[in-house]
Amino acid sequence: MFVIVVGGGKVGYFLARELISAGHEVALMERDRARAAQITEEIGSITIPHDGCEGKYLGQAGANRADIVAAVTGDDEDNLVICQMAKHHFDVPRTIARVNNPKNEGLFKHLGVDEIVSPTRMILGSIEADIPVHELLHLAVLGGGELELVEAQLREGSPAIGQLAGSLQLPDGCSLFAIIRDERALSVRSDTELREGDKVIGIGRTECEDELHRILLGESEATD
Amino acid sequence: MPEASAPLFRRAVIALSGGTVDDAVVRLALEFARHAHSELVAVHVVELDWTQPLDADVAERSEEAQRVLDAAEAIAETLHGKLESVLVQARDVGAAIVDEAAAREADLLILGLPYRTRFGGEFAIGRAVPYALKNAPCAVWVVREKMGEESQ
Numbered sequence: 001m002f003v004i005v006v007g008g009g010k011v012g013y014f015l016a017r018e019l020i021s022a023g024h025e026v027a028l029m030e031r032d033r034a035r036a037a038q039i040t041e042e043i044g045s046i047t048i049p050h051d052g053c054e055g056k057y058l059g060q061a062g063a064n065r066a067d068i069v070a071a072v073t074g075d076d077e078d079n080l081v082i083c084q085m086a087k088h089h090f091d092v093p094r095t096i097a098r099v100n101n102p103k104n105e106g107l108f109k110h111l112g113v114d115e116i117v118s119p120t121r122m123i124l125g126s127i128e129a130d131i132p133v134h135e136l137l138h139l140a141v142l143g144g145g146e147l148e149l150v151e152a153q154l155r156e157g158s159p160a161i162g163q164l165a166g167s168l169q170l171p172d173g174c175s176l177f178a179i180i181r182d183e184r185a186l187s188v189r190s191d192t193e194l195r196e197g198d199k200v201i202g203i204g205r206t207e208c209e210d211e212l213h214r215i216l217l218g219e220s221e222a223t224d
Numbered sequence: 225m226p227e228a229s230a231p232l233f234r235r236a237v238i239a240l241s242g243g244t245v246d247d248a249v250v251r252l253a254l255e256f257a258r259h260a261h262s263e264l265v266a267v268h269v270v271e272l273d274w275t276q277p278l279d280a281d282v283a284e285r286s287e288e289a290q291r292v293l294d295a296a297e298a299i300a301e302t303l304h305g306k307l308e309s310v311l312v313q314a315r316d317v318g319a320a321i322v323d324e325a326a327a328r329e330a331d332l333l334i335l336g337l338p339y340r341t342r343f344g345g346e347f348a349i350g351r352a353v354p355y356a357l358k359n360a361p362c363a364v365w366v367v368r369e370k371m372g373e374e375s376q
Contacts, residue, residue: 045314046315062273065275
């Protein structure tokens with residue numbers, strides 16, 4: 001398989017190295033010539049010392065025959081441009097983008113990036129597994145990043161306490177399907193009354209997270 | 225201290241660029257190989273850009289490359305020497321030559337260096353020779369062609 005990796009930072013470097021070890025053909029684009037030379041020194045002649053955001057150079061890297069383009073620079077805008085160009089100009093079958101700001105995930109999906117990887121969200125998920133930072137715990141990302149499985153623990157003051165599940169005005173595409181109550185799993189029906197201490201499991205579109213949070217737990221304390 | 229009877233080299237890889245310096249490189253290598261009873265492997269690298277896979281069939285360039293190797297073999301025949309010729313397709317000439325030398329456990333790599341100058345007159349050493357000098361595990365000889373009259 002021929003993979004073009006754009007971005008020669010730590011992620012790109014180790015990604016390229018692992019892919020080569022696995023027997024794949026890899027071209028790594030890094031616009032910083034000094035860094036590109038350093039990578040060449042360490043891994044071999046796989047680097048193209050140019051900016052992958054420019055179509056001309058992406059073409060020179062062999063995008064016309066690439067199976068995958070992985071944009072892993074530290075800049076979301078660049079990663080989006082690279083994936084879009086690979087997809088729409090060079091017909092690359094699979095594009096993968098690193099998304100640093102989780103708020104950009106929806107945009108990337110909407111604009112046709114095949115797969116997105118968000119280190120921020122992954123780390124956040126790990127932290128939340130132990131310490132509920134948002135009270136809305138991310139359990140899993142499904143559908144290639146479009147859907148999320150979340151858990152909300154209803155604490156004192158949560159607006160959903162005392163309401164019937166069927167009466168909640170959930171955003172379109174979101175649903176609650178299970179409650180963990182007294183260490184027992186219950187399925188959610190429209191007449192299920194939500195109680196303090198319930199852990200409500202739901203699924204919904206990534207961009208509906210804030211709305212779901214507001215309905216189940218109230219307004220977020222921190223926004224950015 | 226090496227043994228007095230040890231050959232200077234057992235196996236040498238000669239890098240052929242297809243330029244005028246190839247003739248001198250091959251003759252020099254054959255001369256040394258004759259005395260040392262050494263094996264010689266002549267390598268010519270066809271450099272492919274990333275738009276093509278490494279196993280791409282580049283017929284036109286292969287024919288040209290074959291002519292380079294044939295010329296080396298013809299010199300060997302004339303001088304009653306033996307020479308194995310190899311054609312390699314790679315992304316980078318320097319790395320490919322060094323890899324070939326390493327893979328064949330050569331103890332000597334010989335490269336030709338044409339005398340070229342950049343605009344402004346500065347000597348241009350290219351990329352392959354510095355790469356080989358820096359990375360080849362074996363000894364490296366560089367045969368620089370003589371300066372052209374316009375350069376003197």
